[in-house]
Amino acid sequence: MNRRHFLDTLGAGSLLALAPTAVRAAALKRVVVVGGGMAGATAAKYLRLWSNKTVDVTLVDTSTKYVSNIMSNLVVTGQYAPTILDYGWSNLVKSHGVKLLNGTVTQVESGGSLGTWKVTVTKGSTVTVLYAERVVLAPGVKFDAVPSTDNAALAAPVLHAWEAGTQTTQLRDYLAAMPSSGTFVLTIPKAPYRCPPGPYERACVVADYLKRNKSGAQIVVLDANQDITAERESFSHAFTMMYGGNLSYRPGRVVKSVSSTAGQPGGSVVVDVVVKDVGGQDVVMGTEVYDAQVLNVIPPHRAGSIVQSLGLADASGFAPVDGRSFESTVAGKKGIHVIGDASKTSLPKAGHVGNQGAKICVDAILRAFSAQDPYATPTANSACYSPLSNTIASWLTAVYQYQQDPASPGAWKYVAIDQVSAATGATEARSPSTGSFSKMGTWYKSLMTETFT
Ligand SMILES: Cc1cc2nc3c(=O)[nH]c(=O)nc-3n(C[C@H](O)[C@H](O)[C@H](O)COP(=O)(O)OP(=O)(O)OC[C@H]3O[C@@H](n4cnc5c(N)ncnc54)[C@H](O)[C@@H]3O)c2cc1C
Structure with a gap:
């Protein structure tokens, strides 16, 4: 070879x-x-x-x-x-x-x-x-500091749990203690950010948890992007068909400031409502305020x-x-x-x-x-499973090759080279399933074993 x-x-x-x-x-x-x-x-x-x-x-x-x-x-x-x-x-x-x-x-x-x-x-x-x-x-x-309304120079003491560790278990505890009629607010930064499908995955598993454990509670997802950035088909289907009753997805919401108290799970977040004009430039249409019993702000990084x-x-x-x-x-x-x-x-x-x-x-x-x-032209592949509930998962895969950028002759970049969706540049599961949830465990163990042993 x-x-x-x-x-x-x-x-x-x-x-x-x-x-x-x-x-x-x-x-x-x-x-x-x-x-x-x-x-x-x-x-x-x-x-x-x-x-x-x-x-x-x-x-x-x-x-x-x-x-x-x-x-x-x-x-x-x-x-x-x-x-x-x-x-x-x-x-x-x-x-x-x-x-x-x-x-x-x-x-x-x-x-x-x-x-x-x-x-x-x-x-x-x-x-x-x-x-x-x-x-x-x-x-x-x-992670960038979250702008706080109380003191613009101070990071607001809200959890991102976007680097696993103590914040992960703290968020778990806040979620478990949330009132049964409470609101969990999750904010997503503009791409590029760590793990494109990750925030939508979190939105789904939290919505699933609330559905099973706190029937009056809801999750509001405030996305700084204009649309779901990965596995669009799977997540938009899940947001409407699985969680239409307790999940609200609001794209074009960019965090402006956060008000919260250290050690408290809740607070409120002020967002700019942003749309794109015909030239693709951001236009701020106004602001909105969301109150949360649990606040989960993923800052730009x-x-x-x-x-x-x-x-x-x-x-x-x-x-x-x-x-x-x-x-x-x-x-x-x-x-x-x-x-x-x-x-x-x-x-x-x-x-x-x-x-x-x-x-x-x-x-x-x-x-x-x-x-x-x-x-000169190395390839890299990407595979990832996304749980949509406690029993079913979706998946995403792509193969990239370093080659001339078709949109910019002379420049080189990694280009998706397999059968790809025009929207996401990757292929995703046609429908989520329990089989994919079980394969997710195998995929995780293989990847971690391959990396750490
Ligand atoms: C909720 C969530 C779900 C995700 N799910 C998936 C998934 O399903 N599939 C997938 O492929 N990816 C997933 N990701 C993304 C994935 O975790 C990251 O892309 C990946 O960890 C990045 O690897 P890294 O080596 O660049 O950084 P990290 O894995 O963050 O490692 C960085 C290391 O550097 C050390 N370090 C930092 N600075 C220094 C220094 N100055 N000196 C010494 N050590 C230092 C840190 O201690 C740390 O150990 C997910 C991410 C999140 C947040």
Whole structure:
């Protein structure tokens, strides 16, 4: 099998056993991977696997465990225990010889004669310095402050639960304690945001929970986008046919300010009602106020702090990269790669895609260590199941290839190349089913096992 065929045809699982021949001869090089989430853990594993352990890999993470966002909506509804989200890196250490360091990367600068890059890791008062020829940044996202009516400079103390952990269980507890006639208000930021179908999935499983447990309660979904951004058919069908009685979906609602009290589940949110004019520009038609017994505001987000502080992000808040290698395109940052949600590409911000992008990045790094160019037209696939209730789920899949942008000759981007829906650029389930709900569990376990072992 040649290298082109290898990259074109294989998915996540099947790449596991292969080591590209071109990189077997690579001399010992050092790579520091920053962030052990869906993208970073994959990168650390495959740098070792595909180099036949000839590359020295240190994985740094602020946390002592990884808490998966995937499946966290079903922890919010209490269907699954929070432990279903917990993963660690011990298998990457044991099976692949990845070096693990607990701490926060606070600086990446020129390493002088000791290495291309010097990476500073801080934990309490302990500072560790690492040197590497390449650095892979996979820090995920940081959330913008929610504008508060009480004090515009302060973040409003409302939950997003868009990074799984204590906010997830806090939101679960707020939902469980909500009055039976209460209103749950969920706000969705403008795309691009982490996990395009995720907020609609949360809306559905919360509506399902309310239907089964609090028959007088409702959920209001305030979407800054003009329409559902992913799995449009499935979610619009669910919103009207399954939850027409207790879910109101309002597109074109952009959060202006929030009023809430720390430690309290409710509050109120003021939104601008925005429509597009014929030229595609936003026009504000007025404002609306929504009161909530449980307020769940997902703020706009951008690449994680280390990407911001190193000057790797552009005005979008994410890091522009060469899609063949995920290497930063910012001048003076050669050898720093940004993968996962923090990168700016036309790929969706999703865990499965983070896993795929990490492999493309690893292949490019190993080629660079052998003085080869990155593969010109890599492919990445994306698969995702979305629960619509406690028993049925939908799914979404797409295959992307890095190629000339059909809409902008000369520019390159990831383009969906399979049978796609014109609206979403992806294929989705014709109808949700209990069978898909059960396959969702298998898909989740496979993806997480593939990433963390
Ligand atoms: C509710 C919800 C549901 C979702 N469902 C799906 C789904 O069904 N399918 C799917 O594919 N995706 C899903 N996603 C999206 C998916 O979780 C993200 O796209 C994915 O986690 C991004 O991976 P990442 O590696 O970029 O970031 P993360 O997974 O967030 O990992 C970032 C890591 O970096 C560490 N870190 C950050 N900064 C530093 C630093 N300076 N030093 C050291 N460590 C650092 C953090 O501690 C963290 O461990 C969902 C997301 C949400 C919120």
